[in-house]
Amino acid sequence: MLSDGILKKGNLELLSYMFFADECEATAPQITNALGYGDKAAPANAALGNLGKRIAKHLALEMPERDKKSPGWWQVIATGEHKPRGFTWRLRRELAEALIELDLLIEPSSFDYPELAPASVSIREGAVTKVQVNAYERNPVARSICIEHYGCSCVVCGFDFEQKYGDIGKGFIHVHHLRELASIGTEYQVDPLKDLRPVCPNCHAMLHRRRPAFSIEELLKQLVADA
Numbered sequence: 001m002l003s004d005g006i007l008k009k010g011n012l013e014l015l016s017y018m019f020f021a022d023e024c025e026a027t028a029p030q031i032t033n034a035l036g037y038g039d040k041a042a043p044a045n046a047a048l049g050n051l052g053k054r055i056a057k058h059l060a061l062e063m064p065e066r067d068k069k070s071p072g073w074w075q076v077i078a079t080g081e082h083k084p085r086g087f088t089w090r091l092r093r094e095l096a097e098a099l100i101e102l103d104l105l106i107e108p109s110s111f112d113y114p115e116l117a118p119a120s121v122s123i124r125e126g127a128v129t130k131v132q133v134n135a136y137e138r139n140p141v142a143r144s145i146c147i148e149h150y151g152c153s154c155v156v157c158g159f160d161f162e163q164k165y166g167d168i169g170k171g172f173i174h175v176h177h178l179r180e181l182a183s184i185g186t187e188y189q190v191d192p193l194k195d196l197r198p199v200c201p202n203c204h205a206m207l208h209r210r211r212p213a214f215s216i217e218e219l220l221k222q223l224v225a226d227a
């Protein structure tokens with residue numbers, strides 16, 4: 001893609017920003033802010049539209065003409081929806097998968113997510129433990145690739161939320177990143193199958209009970225036979 005001239009300066013930053021944003025969603029002003037283009041929407045609109053157009057031309061995609069002036073090339077990159085915070089793009093899943101596969105993602109720490117959750121957020125597990133959930137563990141695409149492969153039950157204790165809670169538990173599980181992001185150089189790119197595992201919140205909290213985290217194998221050895 002790079003050698004074909006499809007990706008221009010700033011495009012990978014733009015795509016990576018969207019990838020790591022909550023639910024892979026962002027508004028144009030959020031993108032321009034984060035990438036340092038100021039707070040106007042125009043640069044993000046232009047970048048997304050032009051990139052979409054280059055990809056569409058390269059793949060000979062036909063765009064349904066919305067109107068003559070603006071065929072809406074951004075739709076190659078994202079879906080769009082009006083939300084209270086403004087028109088919001090959601091990075092297309094196929095593109096998000098390609099970014100993982102082609103190792104094109106730029107680490108989330110290089111961006112500023114002022115309106116969104118920080119790259120690493122703490123979520124409370126009961127009153128006792130906090131678990132650091134990194135950007136890959138929260139990313140919906142990386143998560144669903146992991147869950148599609150390993151299923152939705154905990155790889156440590158086997159807990160299955162749907163089995164226990166019925167419908168409301170369906171699809172609920174944490175995803176644990178096997179490698180500590182802090183110990184990984186900037187070269188590192190996530191491999192959802194190699195590096196992520198579904199774990200229940202209890203086991204997740206126990207994995208992070210030590211720093212660096214326990215391995216899955218270590219935690220399995222800790223399990224008390226009859227508990």
Ligand SMILES: [Zn+2]
Pocket residue numbers: 154155156157158159199200201202203204
């Ligand atoms: Zn578990």
Ligand SMILES: [Zn+2]
Pocket residue numbers: 132133137175176177204207208
């Ligand atoms: Zn974890």
